[in-house]
Amino acid sequence: MPQIPETHQKVRFYQTGTLTVGNRLLDADHRSVQGTMDRSNSLDSGHRACQGCGEALGARFAIDAAMRATNNQLIAANATGCLEVFTTPYPETAWSIPWVHSLFGNAAAVGAGIAAALKAKGREDVRVIAQGGDGGTTDIGFGCLSGMFDRNDDVLYICYNNEAYMNTGVQRSSATPGAARTATTMPVGKDPGNAFNTGKSVPLIAMAHLIPYVATASVHDLHDLEHKVTKAMGIRGARYIELFVPCPLGWGSKPSDTVKIARLAVECGLYPMIEAQDGELTGVTKIRRQVPVGDYLKLQRRFAHVLKPANAHQLEQLQAIADRNIKKFSLIDEQGGQE
Amino acid sequence: MLKQVEGSHAVAEAVALCRPEVISAYPITPQTHIVEDLGLMVKAGAIENCEFLLVESEFGALSACIGSSATGARSYTATSSQGMLFMMEAVYNASGMGLPIVMTVGNRAIGAPINIWNDWGDSMSARDAGWVQLFVESNQQAVDVHIQAFRLAEQLSLPVMVCMDGFILTHSFSQVDIPDQKQVDEFLPPFEPRQVLDPSSPVSMGAMVGPEAFTEVRYLAHHKQMEALEFIPEQAAEFEKIFDRDSGGLVKSFGCEGAETVVVTMGSVIGTMKPVLSEMRDDGISIGALTVRSFRPFPKETLRALLKDAKRVIVFEKCLAVGMGGILAMNLRMALKDFPIHVHSAIGGLGGRPITRANLRRMFEKGIKDNMEEPHFHDIHMDIVERELEREQAQRRSGSIAENILQDVGIVAAAKTI
Incomplete structure (x- = not known):
């Protein structure tokens, strides 16, 4: 079993605008899993994700980190969705780990069944991940997910949140933000795009189940993602990680902007990165300097209408949500000068 | 051993003798007593190395069995009526994936109007779902067929439904010969899956299949079911040899x-x-x-x-x-x-x-x-039907059919005569 440090070393490397570099600046045992020669390549090349897919990037880092943390004793259950479709058109598969897809809405229950089988067989060294997109998690798979939390099954559930049903052609999910254009929330009428005051926060709902570990992460900080996955795999019981994964196709963004958009979502306050244990908030990723939500929105065509003067009220609403998040989760230190 | 027991209890004992490794349970009448009894047996340690999952729905119940069966564990659940409909997507999925899950269906009508009593509407709703469906006549046969069902399922790598009339069998007490563990072990070998989720030999299961192969996949599902036509009588004959009872068959x-x-x-x-x-x-x-x-x-x-x-x-x-x-x-x-x-x-x-x-x-x-x-x-009261048809003809908003009929024949009608 590899030694996994309790905390991960922070490197400040803001000059490049990314946190994915900087591995060499870290102590050897803090370097990223993906940066090691013995990474498992769980989600291997040859899959059919779009250029710039945040989900493919996130899944590779998350599963490789889980593989390292479990000494490669890992089984994954996958919900129907992009991740399933682009990785496994028979007879090809991009997975080098035991992997099963059953249905859209049951990944958490299938994961629970796998964990139960392993327990019955005395193979609790083998660990289980269930994963899906936001539609498969926050909507259709929500009942099974809550059941898995309720029973505290020994499963890590990873939700790759790209804020809509991308696989079926970008329809609204309960993770779609206000004002966002989707195929079912078109930017027409007096309140274009998705309605405000709708949707739900599954991380907060997960916390309300008092499960041992809940975290949110974003693909701009893959080192943090690896750390959170590693931490999650060091805990038994039901765990939940929601990963923010920009979708160039669904969001109308440049494939080369995926990581940048993910970073801006966090830095504007719209996507807080938090950690919680047993229902208590235990950590937040601080923002050094809050960026205006407009900086985040302007890189995505799904929000193009928001930046028109006629819809200034929508921009204000989104900014207010970001500001509320910053206050609620204390995302900015007082000495940061924003409070 | 001869016992005077409830049908559900007899089934629970039979399932326990089959050494299940994962049982998932969601309550629905009239299946409840089966999973209650199994839950008790697992908790009391009477079934070794078995996980009992209390799930949030029938969809979760069968989905958990899909996960556990794919991991090589002998898996069992039970359902009835609306529960069968609620899990239907997983019903098709389990057979499509060739997972040898055994499920008891305590046969019950499907609503609306909601009705908890017996008919075969639930099993029939899944008749084309790719599961083997075995109907039993008595509680003795229910016991015997469950034991055969696990062997058949695992031999073919197909899920099997054991259909028993709700209440009439599940809730009735009768004399049942419960086999002993040695006999069952002789008849039912340990589960050897055709494909299994195992880190030492990773496979991808349940991936996408396009038009180029789907017809052949479906043909083979049909072919596999037709093979059961040979296995079922063979198995019944072997069962008779060990247990000395004619139980099962086509x-x-x-x-x-x-x-x-x-x-x-x-x-x-x-x-x-x-x-x-x-x-x-x-x-x-x-x-x-x-x-x-x-x-x-x-x-x-x-x-x-x-x-x-x-x-x-x-x-x-x-x-x-x-x-x-x-x-x-x-x-x-x-x-x-x-x-x-x-x-x-x-x-x-x-x-x-x-x-x-x-x-x-x-x-x-x-x-x-x-x-x-x-x-x-059979035994229909056409006068009641005709009265309702007249009402419907007389006015568009004639009310709920079920409610109207109960006004005619139920407690309300009885009260009117007092």
């Missing part, structure tokens, strides 16, 4: 050989029919019966061989394909299509309507005269 004859009229049915109603048939035979009427024990796969050839000399067949079933008629009758007519046999379709016992010896005899006598309506609704 069909069961109750004096149908040489009879002019043969009643074809499934499940426990044969228990009520048997004395009626023997009375009629005593009266010089040439009548026998057979039960279809394996509804899926449908034993076409066996039925043809048994029925080829019959003059007429009366199919009695507790289900209805709305807009078409009898489901078992439809299947049987297909099997007998080139024989000059009258096949009458009688539908009865819906939503738990009692089936009595007296009303069965009246119906059989009508059938023998070949003057049955198509389909014939």
Whole structure:
């Protein structure tokens, strides 16, 4: 079993605008899993994700980190969705780990069944991940997910949140933000795009189940993602990680902007990165300097209408949500000068 | 060992003897007692190395079994009625993935109107789902067929439903011979999956298949089911050798050989029919019966061989394909299509309507005269139906059909007479 440090070393490397570099600046045992020669390549090349897919990037880092943390004793259950479709058109598969897809809405229950089988067989060294997109998690798979939390099954559930049903052609999910254009929330009428005051926060709902570990992460900080996955795999019981994964196709963004958009979502306050244990908030990723939500929105065509003067009220609403998040989760230190 | 037990308890004991590794449970009447008893046995340590999952829905129940079966664990669940419908997506998925899950269906009607009593609407809703469907006649047979179901499922890598009449079997106490562990172990070898989720030999299961292969995949699903037509009788014979009981098989004859009229049915109603048939035979009427024990796969050839000399067949079933008629009758007519046999379709016992010896005899006598309506609704009160049709004709907002009828025949009507 590899030694996994309790905390991960922070490197400040803001000059490049990314946190994915900087591995060499870290102590050897803090370097990223993906940066090691013995990474498992769980989600291997040859899959059919779009250029710039945040989900493919996130899944590779998350599963490789889980593989390292479990000494490669890992089984994954996958919900129907992009991740399933682009990785496994028979007879090809991009997975080098035991992997099963059953249905859209049951990944958490299938994961629970796998964990139960392993327990019955005395193979609790083998660990289980269930994963899906936001539609498969926050909507259709929500009942099974809550059941898995309720029973505290020994499963890590990873939700790759790209804020809509991308696989079926970008329809609204309960993770779609206000004002966002989707195929079912078109930017027409007096309140274009998705309605405000709708949707739900599954991380907060997960916390309300008092499960041992809940975290949110974003693909701009893959080192943090690896750390959170590693931490999650060091805990038994039901765990939940929601990963923010920009979708160039669904969001109308440049494939080369995926990581940048993910970073801006966090830095504007719209996507807080938090950690919680047993229902208590235990950590937040601080923002050094809050960026205006407009900086985040302007890189995505799904929000193009928001930046028109006629819809200034929508921009204000989104900014207010970001500001509320910053206050609620204390995302900015007082000495940061924003409070 | 002979025991005087409830049907559900007998089934729970039989499942326990099969050494299940994962049981998932969600309560729905009339299946509840089975999973309650299994839960107790797991908690008390009477079933070793078994996980008992209390899930949030029937969809979760079968989905958990999909995960556990794919991980190589012998997996079991039970359901009824609306529960079957709620898990239907997983029902198709389990068979498509070839996972040998065994599921008891405590047969119950499907709403609306909600009705907790027995008929076969639930199992029939899954008749094309790719599961083997075995119907049992008694609690003894329920015990025996569950043991055979695990072996059949694992041999074929297909899920098996054991269909037993809700309440009539699940909640009735009768004498049942519960086999001992040694016998069951001799009959049922440990589960060796065809494909398993295992880090030492990773596979991807349940991936996408396009038009280039889907037809062949479906053909093979059909082919595999048809193989069960050979395995089921073979297995019943082996079972008889070890347990000394004729239990299982594709069909069961109750004096149908040489009879002019043969009643074809499934499940426990044969228990009520048997004395009626023997009375009629005593009266010089040439009548026998057979039960279809394996509804899926449908034993076409066996039925043809048994029925080829019959003059007429009366199919009695507790289900209805709305807009078409009898489901078992439809299947049987297909099997007998080139024989000059009258096949009458009688539908009865819906939503738990009692089936009595007296009303069965009246119906059989009508059938023998070949003057049955198509389909014939057994023991229907047409005056009530007509009253409701009149109401509907009289005004557009005539109210809920079920409520109106209950006003006519239920407690309200009874109160009016006081």
